[in-house]
Amino acid sequence: MTSQTIGPRPSVMRRILPQLVILAVALALNVAVFPEFFEIDFRNGRLFGNLIDVLNRGAPVALLCIGMTLVIATKGIDLSVGAVMAIAGAVAASVVVDGHGWGTALLAALAAGGLCGLWNGLLVAVLRIQPIVATLVLMVAGRGIAQLVTEGKILTFDNPGLIHLGAGTVAGVPTPILIWLALGALVTFVVRKTALGMLIEAIGINERSSRLAGINSRVLLVCVYLVSGLCAALAGVIVAADIKGADANNAGLWLELDAILAVVIGGNSLLGGRFSIIASLIGALIIQSVNSVILLSGLPPEFNLVIKALLILGILVIQSPRIGNYIYLLKASGPQPEPDAPASRPTKEETAR
């Protein structure tokens, strides 16, 4: 109960509760197929365990879904993030191969990702092209651009600084985990401690009236696609650094769909409006936990997609409003006539004091 005082506010807790429950179930499934799932030891100067893998391997989708949540909150969608990852990875690799430092490479990759985001933003906000079509352009063309940068091969590098971003550790914790946690916290802080989050939600709910209310929706729209591009660039650098090479064909392939799925599992509506970045991040972890179940189960790979589909279907069904109503009605018809929320809240506050 102390988490009530020092942790997130009760309203945030209530918002992310379904996601936390699903995550707990997904992790429990992992324990079911592999009992030592939660064991973590310190090996070769780094934390070593399945839970660390889930956090570490979830990094690309977690980073993507930070930007994707903002884009979806404006009633948009960004299909190009996977391709932007490939471009950013290719740019970073080619910069270090040319003999520059890892800082330059990171900046160049972020610049490339930002440019891609800006392009999407201009197509959506200025030319008024529907987001799904506007970002499809880069989704299709982006991999071609990445291949031009790498000249069609896997561009390998051995710059220790750049590799550290993907495969290194800070105090035993893999760097990608720290990067996505930090970026998630930063973006959440910025959108929630300022009016920015609310302005983004206003655009998603009704862009026209938000503009009439004085919100510069055009600039904000360009900005959310820009952020999405930057997040994708960071994810692309991490993925390339992880394997010490930029693979233009495969880096980030289909990850845009995983990112959208993470946002949806996070309980955010594809029709825009209210959003929660924390819930999306938990969504990303849920997807990675499901992947982990598949890998640890030891079943033949022919089952991979079927298992994933069934688990995701289950998660989405549990979250559907119909089922939610049904559960609510079941509770309401139970022995306790009073609805849950008002009854439990005062007691929580009492214990907190």
Add this chain to the structure above:
Amino acid sequence: MKLKTTLLASAIALAPMAAMAADLTIGFSQIGSESGWRAAETTVTRQEAERRGIDLKFADAQQKQENQIKAIRSFIAQGVDAILIAPVVATGWDEVLEEAKDAEIPVVLLDRTVDADESLYLTAVTSDLVHEGEVAGQWLVDEMNGEECRIVELQGTTGSSPAIDRKTGFEQGIEGHDNLEIVRSQTGDFTRAQGKVVMESFLKAEGGENICALYAHNDDMAVGAIQAIKEAGLKPGEDIRIVAIDAVPDAHKAIADGEMNATIELTPNMAGPALDALEAYLADGTEPEKWIQTESRLFTADDDNMAIFNEKKDLGY
């Protein structure tokens, strides 16, 4: 007048001979450049043609069959002496191959075969994917020499023919040796990133010290897995033996560094045997076999891998 007729007649009679003496023109319809191996195949085909003084007309189909069919029709219209095709899919070739046959232009298939009547093409030059897996399995049998060995396998993309055949071949290779056992097998999608991710999960699920060997369906996955093994604090190549297929430059480098033990070559030189067969056929009509199998050569630490790496690295892998 008579002199003129004689000259004309002899000119007509000589014309085909002049054409024979001139350099061969061969059209090559390539799938595209989806992988490093494919790019290397294109480079080697160009080199082989140049070495023999053949004029090679190159068409990149960018993974589309309709582009390949267009390219073949244009080769026929140009009246090339022969056509090489690396078919993107197996079906739907009958009509265009028929057209080539009517134009009496021999067609040679590279790297993959098609579902069409054998009479429609001269020969097919491919590797034997099952055999590659067998060579890998046989290497491990010899390497372990009766010792117990728990093997993990990184499969290619689920359902793809290289993944199915290389798995079958390896299983045939280790058949009858009860000391060898495949304990985990999962797909790594032929990519470095997935190879690394799946190897990480193998290392945790089985415990790194309980795994004695890794068999990967391609070198890229093995290279990714090597990094995962290193991060787990084990020595790839010593603690866990690694055998994979393709023999790309990075695999030779890994073997030279002692981080990998063996790789089986999928040669990018499909054009060499194809052009040999074509030249023999065009010169005196020698019919080649319907299937020319390329060599699946095993490379281990006994080979000079650094030299091979330097030789291969500029081929476009």
